[in-house]
Amino acid sequence: MAATGSDVVIYFDGTSSRRHAATLVFSDALEISLDGETKARWAYADIRRADSAPGTLRLACQGAPVLARLEIRDPALAAEVTSRAANLDEHHLGRRGVAKIVGWSLAAAASIVLVVLYGVPLAADRLAPLVPESFERRIGEVAERQVKIVFGEKVCSNPEGQAAFTKLVNTLRDAAGLDTSVQSNVLHSEIPNALALPGGKMVLFDALLAKANNADEIAGVIAHELGHLKHRDNMRGLIYNGGTSFLIGLLFGDITGSSAVIFASRTLVTSSYSREAETGADTFSIEIMQKLGRPPKAMGELMLRVTGKEGGKGLTIISTHPLTEDRLARMSKEDQTPKGPPLLTDREWQALKSICVAGSKV
Amino acid sequence: MNQFAWTPIGEPPPVPVPPPLPAKLDFTGERKGFLHMVARGAGLELVTLGFYRFWLVTDIRRHLWSNTVIDGDAAEYTGRGRELLIGFLIALAILVPIYLAYFLIGVEAEHMQVLASIPLIAAFYVFGQFAIYRARRYRLTRTVWRGVRLWMTGSGWIYAWRASVWLLFAIVTLGIALPWRAAELERYKMYHSWYGDLQGSFEGKGWELFKRIWWIWLLMPGAIILFPALPFLYARYKAEEWRWWISGIRVGGVTLNSRLEPTALTDLYWKVIGWYMLLSTAFATVIGVAAVSVARVGAAASGAAAGPDALMQSIPVLVVTVIGYMALALGLGVVTRLYLTRDLWARVLQTTVVTNIAAVANVAARGDIASAVGEGIADGLDVAGF
Numbered sequence: 001m002a003a004t005g006s007d008v009v010i011y012f013d014g015t016s017s018r019r020h021a022a023t024l025v026f027s028d029a030l031e032i033s034l035d036g037e038t039k040a041r042w043a044y045a046d047i048r049r050a051d052s053a054p055g056t057l058r059l060a061c062q063g064a065p066v067l068a069r070l071e072i073r074d075p076a077l078a079a080e081v082t083s084r085a086a087n088l089d090e091h092h093l094g095r096r097g098v099a100k101i102v103g104w105s106l107a108a109a110a111s112i113v114l115v116v117l118y119g120v121p122l123a124a125d126r127l128a129p130l131v132p133e134s135f136e137r138r139i140g141e142v143a144e145r146q147v148k149i150v151f152g153e154k155v156c157s158n159p160e161g162q163a164a165f166t167k168l169v170n171t172l173r174d175a176a177g178l179d180t181s182v183q184s185n186v187l188h189s190e191i192p193n194a195l196a197l198p199g200g201k202m203v204l205f206d207a208l209l210a211k212a213n214n215a216d217e218i219a220g221v222i223a224h225e226l227g228h229l230k231h232r233d234n235m236r237g238l239i240y241n242g243g244t245s246f247l248i249g250l251l252f253g254d255i256t257g258s259s260a261v262i263f264a265s266r267t268l269v270t271s272s273y274s275r276e277a278e279t280g281a282d283t284f285s286i287e288i289m290q291k292l293g294r295p296p297k298a299m300g301e302l303m304l305r306v307t308g309k310e311g312g313k314g315l316t317i318i319s320t321h322p323l324t325e326d327r328l329a330r331m332s333k334e335d336q337t338p339k340g341p342p343l344l345t346d347r348e349w350q351a352l353k354s355i356c357v358a359g360s361k362v
Numbered sequence: 363m364n365q366f367a368w369t370p371i372g373e374p375p376p377v378p379v380p381p382p383l384p385a386k387l388d389f390t391g392e393r394k395g396f397l398h399m400v401a402r403g404a405g406l407e408l409v410t411l412g413f414y415r416f417w418l419v420t421d422i423r424r425h426l427w428s429n430t431v432i433d434g435d436a437a438e439y440t441g442r443g444r445e446l447l448i449g450f451l452i453a454l455a456i457l458v459p460i461y462l463a464y465f466l467i468g469v470e471a472e473h474m475q476v477l478a479s480i481p482l483i484a485a486f487y488v489f490g491q492f493a494i495y496r497a498r499r500y501r502l503t504r505t506v507w508r509g510v511r512l513w514m515t516g517s518g519w520i521y522a523w524r525a526s527v528w529l530l531f532a533i534v535t536l537g538i539a540l541p542w543r544a545a546e547l548e549r550y551k552m553y554h555s556w557y558g559d560l561q562g563s564f565e566g567k568g569w570e571l572f573k574r575i576w577w578i579w580l581l582m583p584g585a586i587i588l589f590p591a592l593p594f595l596y597a598r599y600k601a602e603e604w605r606w607w608i609s610g611i612r613v614g615g616v617t618l619n620s621r622l623e624p625t626a627l628t629d630l631y632w633k634v635i636g637w638y639m640l641l642s643t644a645f646a647t648v649i650g651v652a653a654v655s656v657a658r659v660g661a662a663a664s665g666a667a668a669g670p671d672a673l674m675q676s677i678p679v680l681v682v683t684v685i686g687y688m689a690l691a692l693g694l695g696v697v698t699r700l701y702l703t704r705d706l707w708a709r710v711l712q713t714t715v716v717t718n719i720a721a722v723a724n725v726a727a728r729g730d731i732a733s734a735v736g737e738g739i740a741d742g743l744d745v746a747g748f
């Protein structure tokens with residue numbers, strides 16, 4: 001069978017853009033002839049379909065020049081070729097191909113989720129101690145500058161208050177078994193809070209001092225922050241957050257601008273990690289206070305005064321800290337009547353409370 | 363009798379050849395088929411958590427390319443999703459150390475001066491421009507017409523350098539230099555683009571674009587206050603830009619010219635906005651209904667009305683929100699691809715005229731395929747185009 005026609009069969013030989021009006025001969029292979037001369041022989045098994053506009057059957061052939069194309073615009077002729085070329089659509093992504101993509105994607109997703117849940121926390125715990133102290137201190141200095149930009153520059157250090165603060169911190173530090181590299185400051189800020197920074201830095205805001213009723217409450221908070229330093233929670237958190245952000249970003253790629261999904265799932269995972277670290281620091285605080293014979297419950301009471309009751313507010317699974325009342329309940333369970341000597345005298349406590357009042361006389 | 367020979371001496375003067383009829387560009391793709399393809403693709407993206415994007419974007423390009431008919435012959439896109447996936451994985455291997463280095467340098471820079479790490483973001487911009495150039499090279503070398511592929515030379519880094527310097531210049535001039543920047547970058551890209559052994563070039567001038575869009579630039583501050591005017595202005599700007607761009611393209615002796623009307627794209631942008639509002643309203647309604655019914659059930663169970671905090675904690679409401687959000691995002695993806703990819707493409711093509719197409723009647727094939735790494739990096743940095 002042969003077919004001719006100026007625009008029915010067109011052959012591009014893949015070496016130039018010239019349109020050749022071709023004639024097809026169906027022998028044991030598809031013979032393409034131009035002006036009566038056979039130009040190419042395409043084995044039926046090697047013929048593949050190439051993309052084209054509707055109404056045109058465009059063919060390529062494995063083994064022929066990669067871009068050689070045969071275009072057939074006659075339905076009957078196209079049907080004839082289609083019936084002979086058994087592997088016409090073999091290279092196309094069929095249902096099985098799609099199923100394979102779906103399957104492997106789910107497998108990749110599952111392994112990423114497993115790594116986020118189990119691998120990254122483990123890596124963070126193991127890697128954090130390996131980070132050189134000097135590097136951690138550098139990050140800490142950067143963090144401290146940023147803290148000062150956000151919360152204010154003023155470091156409070158009137159001599160009497162500073163003496164009391166140093167005494168309190170040193171007592172707790174010794175009990176915690178931390179070395180003298182721990183640095184601590186009181187910053188003037190309206191926000192009642194305390195922070196542990198990478199590289200053994202601790203910052204206490206004086207608004208928290210104002211809310212405190214006695215030295216034990218502040219001691220509990222300092223012990224809690226020392227717990228973060230001891231556990232190197234900052235470094236662990238940094239590694240953990242970096243790792244999870246990266247992996248979750250990888251997982252969702254760019255599913256139509258899904259940064260909200262990435263943000264949401266990251267918040268879920270990292271806040272659970274952060275709650276764990278907070279609980280760990282609380283445990284540390286309880287142990288230190290018991291060791292010094294002071295009541296662990298005091299810190300919980302201060303926290304409750306600052307935050308109020310938290311239950312029923314917001315979404316507990318995305319908050320970075322456990323509920324204050326839960327923390328207080330836990331500390332109350334471990335509470336004891338004071339056996340040890342007070343950590344600060346009344347006079348020292350008053351001096352500490354007014355550490356931000358310049359040159360104050362108590 | 364003297365007979366005059368009225369036949370002229372020598373060769374007859376050539377009959378003036380009428381200028382060749384301009385060849386039309388046409389788009390033959392079926393809208394319904396495209397919609398079905400992107401809707402199915404969106405579903406698969408959801409199921410595969412986004413990994414299907416490599417195959418979806420390939421399918422979209424195959425559809426657009428193979429329905430783009432130039433002088434009676436359709437183009438062909440020979441790229442495959444698998445290549446994009448591999449390109450993306452290689453890009454990851456390149457990007458991970460870069461991100462790590464970025465972090466470490468950032469710490470050092472902040473150590474010396476607070477907020478000193480901001481210039482590093484500029485480094486990512488340069489890298490993004492590099493990726494854009496390399497991604498274009500990938501797409502171009504997968505484009506075949508009449509059995510001959512397009513290809514590209516030039517350096518991604520030189521391009522990135524030019525793009526960045528010109529951007530600085532545009533920032534300094536408050537955007538006035540943008541048309542000249544576009545012309546300069548397009549010249550670089552087209553000069554390094556080839557169809558077989560025919561070299562491309564770009565003849566659009568920055569001044570021509572500036573003449574057509576300067577008033578948009580002037581109206582911009584007012585439009586930000588009167589924000590419903592923004593889509594009109596943006597659509598107008600895009601139409602002018604397309605028209606200017608197409609009309610500047612030359613390949614060998616082939617000339618392109620665009621007759622795109624300045625308002626030709628306005629309705630497309632409004633349709634997307636309309637769908638966006640419709641889908642968002644549907645999303646809000648679904649969440650509202652879920653919240654109210656949960657509150658009712660809660661009130662019936664406890665005898666007291668549940669507060670907004672309790673609703674935030676309600677797992678059913680959360681699930682409805684997450685699923686609704688996914689559906690919203692995917693629905694918007696489908697709408698955007700239908701109007702701003704397919705319809706826009708079709709309109710631009712149907713208003714484009716090619717003259718002297720005979721110049722490509724016998725072009726020798728040259729050039730080789732480029733890897734998809736550039737496209738992978740572009741994907742990783744979120745600067746991917748079509």
